[in-house]
Amino acid sequence: MGFDDLTPDTLLERGLTVLRDLLGSGWQVTVQPPTREAKGGNPLDALVEVKADGDSVLTQLMIDLKMSVSARLVEEQLLPKWSLLQQVNHYTNLVVVAPWISPRVQELLREYGIGYIDLTRNASLRVSRPAITIYTQGASRSPRSRTAKSSKATLAGLKAGRLVRLLADVTPPYRATELAEAAELSLPYVSRLLDTLEDQLLIRRDGRVITSVDWPQLLRVRADHYRLLRHNPYTRMIAPNGVEAVFKALRALPEESRRQIVLTGSYAARTVAPLAVGGQLMFYHPAGSPRLPDEIGDELRLLRVDKGGDVLLLRAHDPVVFERTADHNGIRRVALSQLAVDCLSGPGRMPAEGQAVLGYMEKNISLWQLDRLPS
Template identity: 50%
Template sequence: MEPPLIREAHLLEQGIQALSGLLGPEWQVTQRPNESQVFDAALEVRAEGDNTYTQLLVEATSAVPPRFVMDRLVPKAQLLREVNRYTKLLVIAPWISSQARELLKQNGIAYLDLTGNVDIRVPRPAIIIHTAGAEKAPRSAHRETSRTTLAGAKAGRLVRLLTDVPPPHRATDLHQGSELSFSYVSRLLDTLEDQLLIRRRGRIIADVDWAQLLRARARETSLLAHGTYRGFLVPNGVPDLLRGLPRLSAVHGPAGPFSEGVSVTGSYAAQRFVQVAVGGQLMLYVGPWLNVDDVADELGLLPVTDGADVLLLNEPDPLVRWRSEFVDGVQYVAPSQAALDCLAGPGRMPAEGEALLDFMEAHPEEWRVSRSDAGAARVQH
């Protein structure tokens, strides 16, 4: 493995080459002697034949978590503005997340990542560069946290607890409520703190940005990942199928009635609260104790490879049914799960997820665990 200084120098070299390529041959990007120990490099940028130039002081770093932006970069940018308003701070990294990019823009910090996410705005000489690159970290890029990410079923379980149950939280309570190992919970909480998705006072989680937490989780998952679902047609239409679901509750499996193993998610779950569009594909989670083919037979569905109007999804974890609700005999996932699935879904579903988040922010009493019940909250298997 390369020593940190070598990796930093290589990253800086790639960043300067990328900036030169964006500006074109009529501009010069020159690395000047760096007299400061605070920044990694000093760049002089000028157009050919123009005496006016701007100076960019560079922070080259392998990862840019949001907490790093606020704790380390923002104070540096504020200091620069006080000393010389024509000197700009430029962050160069292999990849920068959308949340970190937004924080950098809000605080007037230029950024360039090697996937093509660039935002550089200089008043003199006038330079405006804004390009879009990767929304997800490439495998070659250093993760913003080297230990634990928001991918996987275990992370989803903790995300639901942090979303549905209002703070304050202790790591021990989350460990017991989620039935995840204490070490895993601690590592993931460190990740969430780096991303400014939670804020702690000492050992207590005092605040959770649950809407951004759901968005961050959705970016790490895909509702319709390969092999996790099958498509079907319903001969008499989706409304008729929904009306018929309650009649199937007498069919039992080893874990309970049929109706407890089939739950509505996605667009139809979101449409209980918001109406972005009408209809869409009906998505049903199927519990692990039920066979998808048996469920399809019971519902009278016809298997298809294209043009499905019903999708049967393998339930990835019991948490998807946590705090679900029966309406007219049909089980619907909780609003937080519906929002997460829509955000991680295809087509118009992310827009439905955003509309549902707006509803949830305006009406927390409609879906969050009450404070009186928060201490006993636990993901049920």
């Protein structure tokens, strides 16, 4: 599905095709000619009449065509338009049509009661008369060509992970220059990523100063661009003497060795938000360490296996996973922000455990969030 050559006319045509398919053959969807007042307005808007065959009751949809939709655009442009429309005409509904709409923006549009349709069949529309209720899910990621160049930074990659950790772990205010220095990233990159985050309403700024961070949503969005077991190569092990024997062996190691083996995953989540029992025991170890996974396994009384395994030794994708770790009964555990991302991006029931971790974090911010950037 090519989006690169879309024009407003073809976007409208393809968007209405999606709408007609979702409504079915018993409905009429007709584009109305622009009124005299509208001819001098925004040429991307269109007025569409929808009614069922044989029914005199109809509804009008004001179509707002957008080649891209950000959370910031929803708040600054679409919401004021929708509020005005509700004041002057209760029988017309605002519907955004775009090539693709992200899950975050879809959620905002539904929250505000604004309809939407994209060309991957993400759609939401609620009309009381005639009764229309549509909610479908299409692509969760943009199907644009991977070769298409974009100047916008995304939340994928190591550098984004470092900046996300800082934004979540430290209470604002702070500036891009301070974040770049603390995360050891280039200022141009940090500035581009902050622009992206502001477009998604994940941060808010007053001039150049970041004044607030929606860190729960930021961690969720980061997890959408990250996969715990894909980005961290792992070695499978079994604990023949049980989990408690592994913890006992870990506590007995010299301090230097013990600090390089950090707990994450289900067992780490259970330290703050018990949700279930069982699951795999997961530890990070440094990628550049001279100690091989088999050596760590020997120290922890583990046996290597090719399949299955109740213990995973993860080779850390980035040293950031070892930053701001916490001690829990003599075991080092990743920081809560890292733990939330790891669980949300993990297999099985781990995403539910990640949501439980976020709930704990929201209720206990003072216990984990720093009031200033680390030097």
